[in-house]
Amino acid sequence: MAPANSLSAWSDLQAHHESVGKTIVLKDAFKSDPKRFDKFTRKVTLPADISSGSNGTDIIFDFSKNLITEETLDKLVKLAEEAGVEKKRDAMFAGEKINFTEGRAVYHPALRNVTNQPMKVDGVDVMNTKGGVNEVLEHMRVFSEQVRSGEWKGYTGKKLTTIINIGIGGSDLGPVMVTEALKHYGAKDLTLHFVSNIDGTHIAEALADSDPETTLFLIASKTFTTAETTTNANTAKTWFLEKTGGKGDIAKHFVALSTNESEVTKFGIDPANMFGFESWVGGRYSVWSAIGLSVVLYVGFDNFHKFLAGAHAMDQHFQKAPLKENIPVIGGLLSVWYSNFYGAQTHLVAPFDQYLHRFPAYLQQLSMESNGKTITSDGTPAKYTTGPVVFGEPCTNAQHSFFQLVHQGTKLIPSDFILAAKSHNPVSNNLHQKMLASNYLAQAEALMVGKTAEEVRAEGNVPEELVPHKVFMGNRPTTSILVGGLIGPAELGALIVYYEHLTFTEGAVWDINSFDQWGVELGKVLAKKILKEIDEEGAGSGHDSSTGGLLGAFKAYGGF
Numbered sequence: 249m250a251p252a253n254s255l256s257a258w259s260d261l262q263a264h265h266e267s268v269g270k271t272i273v274l275k276d277a278f279k280s281d282p283k284r285f286d287k288f289t290r291k292v293t294l295p296a297d298i299s300s301g302s303n304g305t306d307i308i309f310d311f312s313k314n315l316i317t318e319e320t321l322d323k324l325v326k327l328a329e330e331a332g333v334e335k336k337r338d339a340m341f342a343g344e345k346i347n348f349t350e351g352r353a354v355y356h357p358a359l360r361n362v363t364n365q366p367m368k369v370d371g372v373d374v375m376n377t378k379g380g381v382n383e384v385l386e387h388m389r390v391f392s393e394q395v396r397s398g399e400w401k402g403y404t405g406k407k408l409t410t411i412i413n414i415g416i417g418g419s420d421l422g423p424v425m426v427t428e429a430l431k432h433y434g435a436k437d438l439t440l441h442f443v444s445n446i447d448g449t450h451i452a453e454a455l456a457d458s459d460p461e462t463t464l465f466l467i468a469s470k471t472f473t474t475a476e477t478t479t480n481a482n483t484a485k486t487w488f489l490e491k492t493g494g495k496g497d498i499a500k501h502f503v504a505l506s507t508n509e510s511e512v513t514k515f516g517i518d519p520a521n522m523f524g525f526e527s528w529v530g531g532r533y534s535v536w537s538a539i540g541l542s543v544v545l546y547v548g549f550d551n552f553h554k555f556l557a558g559a560h561a562m563d564q565h566f567q568k569a570p571l572k573e574n575i576p577v578i579g580g581l582l583s584v585w586y587s588n589f590y591g592a593q594t595h596l597v598a599p600f601d602q603y604l605h606r607f608p609a610y611l612q613q614l615s616m617e618s619n620g621k622t623i624t625s626d627g628t629p630a631k632y633t634t635g636p637v638v639f640g641e642p643c644t645n646a647q648h649s650f651f652q653l654v655h656q657g658t659k660l661i662p663s664d665f666i667l668a669a670k671s672h673n674p675v676s677n678n679l680h681q682k683m684l685a686s687n688y689l690a691q692a693e694a695l696m697v698g699k700t701a702e703e704v705r706a707e708g709n710v711p712e713e714l715v716p717h718k719v720f721m722g723n724r725p726t727t728s729i730l731v732g733g734l735i736g737p738a739e740l741g742a743l744i745v746y747y748e749h750l751t752f753t754e755g756a757v758w759d760i761n762s763f764d765q766w767g768v769e770l771g772k773v774l775a776k777k778i779l780k781e782i783d784e785e786g787a788g789s790g791h792d793s794s795t796g797g798l799l800g801a802f803k804a805y806g807g808f
């Protein structure tokens with residue numbers, strides 16, 4: 249594919265940005281077009297049998313508070329066409345090796361293919377082959393039901409009531425985020441810990457809270473070679489064997505979620521207690537795979553299945569909807585519009601939902617590990633900016649911390665606000681929910697309409713020298729996502745997949761490989777070398793004076 253800036257739609261958008269984009273005033277656009285909301289709002293509906301609402305759940309994506317006209321959207325769609333977004337999407341769903349730097353298919357949609365469409369990689373039916381998607385799912389169902397019912401017992405015959413998932417990156421962020429998001433559905437008699445950091449505090453605190461007789465360890469690692477995970481897993485194993493005086497049965501207390509059977513076996517886990525998946529599942533897309541076992545244990549298999557089904561519904565929308573109606577495509581194109589034509593460097597995602605408090609952290613890996621790339625498909629550097637810095641926190645908290653900059657700072661920060669119409673906790677007769685919703689609506693409105701100097705003065709009693717400080721420029725774009733009911737497993741699945749395919753669309757336009765992550769390697773290699781040097785005499789070799797100086801100081805102060 250060609251670099252994005254060589255496409256004719258790109259130059260067309262540049263001209264369009266000069267003539268229209270730069271001058272669009274959103275509040276005026278709403279005044280002059282009463283149908284603007286309808287024109288730029290898109291909806292998916294999750295069917296009743298999977299959704300949390302008895303009549304199905306609508307999820308509304310209101311793109312109308314973005315700096316676009318109908319012409320802009322047409323031109324962005326043209327860009328997607330010229331960049332081959334549909335072709336690339338179809339290649340992904342056909343199991344082609346679109347992860348071209350690793351020679352792999354990108355096939356995580358198969359993991360949530362609950363309608364059993366034929367899906368093949370290298371001619372192999374990945375759904376029904378031995379060890380394939382359906383077989384692993386069935387293993388997850390049986391195992392989770394045994395653990396949840398107490399039929400699966402620890403080495404002294406007790407029910408397992410503590411689950412410690414040891415994993416990092418995609419083997420941690422998805423399970424953490426989803427179990428938090430679906431806490432309402434979680435088994436109340438289960439305690440979950442997620443240990444990811446190599447900082448010994450993380451595993452030590454989890455173990456301090458746990459009883460070896462009732463603890464189940466899930467060692468979650470696609471490669472089973474990640475230093476943090478293998479080190480934490482070994483520490484857990486040593487703790488378990490010490491605490492049980494060597495009587496503890498690893499087979500009853502340790503399972504592996506991985507693609508690497510030989511490393512799993514070397515660690516001492518019986519392959520019968522391994523839940524596998526394939527190399528075509530990228531780490532950041534793996535919560536749908538065996539890596540999601542902690543989710544299944546916590547919320548139960550039926551809920552996990554709904555989670556997959558909600559994701560599948562969004563996959564189908566992405567596959568079938570024409571580009572102009574295609575919700576993740578529009579989201580991705582807007583990101584391109586702001587990044588490449590307005591110079592925006594960031595993207596804020598603020599869920600107005602406490603259960604979604606880890607959603608922005610999850611999206612950081614999804615987006616930034618996928619599209620934090622410079623090199624395009626022909627091996628040359630992109631001459632345009634690529635993946636934005638994604639950040640966020642739940643609201644209303646974020647409003648009381650960094651929203652100052654979003655409202656009055658010098659940077660353009662395209663923002664997504666997410667709200668569910670219904671709360672799982674309608675306490676105080678829904679007072680909290682109404683206040684939450686009023687903030688969700690008010691923030692997007694305030695960012696758009698702003699406040700002029702005249703309006704500040706009209707409030708009265710404002711000293712003239714304070715007027716400029718109280719002005720809000722407004723015209724700051726937001727996308728409002730409204731879940732027309734509760735956020736249950738299916739709704740959550742659909743929301744995640746919206747962002748997955750938004751990220752896909754961005755990468756497809758930018759002509760980069762969204763599916764490798766070479767950028768995490770260099771630091772890993774250097775850390776290995778330095779780890780050795782900590783145990784050797786001196787302050788290492790071949791380092792710059794800063795690294796060498798700090799290494800020496802660390803050894804001296806730390807007594808190493």
Ligand SMILES: O=P(O)(O)OC[C@H]1O[C@H](O)[C@H](O)[C@@H](O)[C@@H]1O
Pocket residue numbers: 416417418419468469470471472473474477531532617765768
């Ligand atoms: O699941 P693992 O093989 O242990 O990998 C865990 C994580 O570490 C790596 O460094 C990658 O950057 C991530 O994409 C991956 O999710």
